[in-house]
Amino acid sequence: MMTLDTPSSSSSSSSSLLISRKDAHIVMGYLHYERMKLAIKLARYALDHNETPVACIFIHEPTNSVIAYGLNATNHSLTGVAHAEFMGIEQIKNLVGPHHLMDFFKDVVLYVTVEPCIMCASALKQLNIKKVVFGCANERFGGNGTVLHINKDKALLNAPSLPKAESASYEAIPGILRKEAIMLLRYFYVRENKSAVTPRNKAERNLDKETFPDLIWSTYIDRETFIQEFGSAQSIHYENNSDLMSFNDDIDWSLIETPWDDIVEDLNEKCQSFNMIQRKKSKLETV
């Protein structure tokens, strides 16, 4: 099993992966799953700390490094806008400085367990993020296709702050560890509803471990993007609105039923080692 480690060790492990698996799409798919696993573990951590199980990690793509992470804090903070994405953005702001965010974000990919809401989708767009990868749809507020298509809209088309026209629009790839993300949300709602006065309906009261809504790929990406991302061998899933099989044929129960108490510490270490490399690099540049 490949794990995401410090940038130096991860580059060697991903190149050995390239040799053992010839199909670049499999490598990409594998990377997507490995990175999303970290986000899922963090979401499970949030669940164990009485927060909505939504979490994310930010990857600096050129170095394949974790640079920031976030979990939802809307219950603990007193605002309705303390979403996981904003916590990560704040960390990156501390890393590169507030005025270099856009230049930095063009190399950043976000892995988030639940589709960003309209507010976060817009924030990520204004920061010129490279790409978003998410687990399950955000049925109520999704801003990457479910409710609105903020990532593809033309509101920033003429902004001179962006390197080139249209570069602010980004692809948002759904479906990575989707069922795991849905199950974590179900755990949360079942728990919430136990304390509710009037039971709303059965589906919310009893934990459903079997049925999942279809994944309507075309709501989020076109066929071409799908094939670019996952290869034509998988395209049957685009047609069938089904989950990708090779990595995700069954739910990874151990991933979502284990409390990952050390995950925050792990992620802090990963972020710090990227931070050190950044500092060394900028020192070299100034010498």
Next chain:
Amino acid sequence: MVKKVNNPLKIDFQKCIIEGRLQQILPKHITSEPELINIWTIDINPQDSKYFIAFIRRNIKETDPISLLHLKRIQKNPNDKSLLKLILCSVEYIADREDIIKLLESIEKKTPNGNVEKIQYTNLNKDLKVPKEPPITRELINEWSKKFWPMVWNGNPNDQILNDYIIDMDSIRGKLDIISKQSQSLAKSNEIPVVSLFVNPLDPLNHILSIDQRNSTSGCQLDHSIMNGIKKVAEDEVKRRKLEQEAKESNNYREKTYLCLNFDVYTTHEPCSMCSMALIHSRIKRLIFIKPMEVTGSLRPESGHGYCMHANKNLNSKYEVFQWIGDEYPVGSVENYTCC
């Protein structure tokens, strides 16, 4: 609910303008095809209807997320004239058959000899489809009543909405004056002249003023005035709760501020998609803006992609929006691609 003729405000119901200044911002409705929803119905004996009506008033009317006030609650059963057909609630409110049955079991009636007994009903189902919202013309209401279920004509529903707005023109003018002056002074010093003001209904005299800080030393691309205001409201509430804790003897306790629940927000420029959605998350009551943003605005149907974020029917919560259409309150200008 005041009668239209008694409303002291001058309202143009055709153009949806209050006092010649406040333009109500609404999505463009396509109302000829109604959005249909399923509702729970039962058949009952006519003499029991009063118990059901009382029950609905007590347990359902206020809590059902779908207002069914545009529908006649009780009708003669078309198949059996001796029975009445009654609308209980929306399926969105209660989805489960068992839950409905449990709820109905709680209805009791007193018989003439003083006994309490359970009430009878038949034919519980959720097959009936009805329009989720009333149409805006009388012609449509007749058509829909025939097609789906008898409906009540209360006039153009938006007329009632306009009439029911609680508007204090003097207070609004005062707030707009504050943000307008602040905006002009920012423009003079070459700052981004976008300003917002948050008014807490629990503490209306201590408004919170916030400005756009994306160009400040510690600010980033996302530090729009609305986002800054929302954060400031939370910070102030944290401080207030701490002070309240410390001064336990004092008796000026106040209800806790929850998010920006029922706040009025005043802003110089029409907000972007991030900010307009942040206001949904924050549960504000009303936003008034001065300058429309044609490319990046997310409230007017003519702005940007016509998101009408405050009244988007795919989002389950809403806020009121007005644009001030007078020229009394000038604001600094920003480039049209700027997200505000």
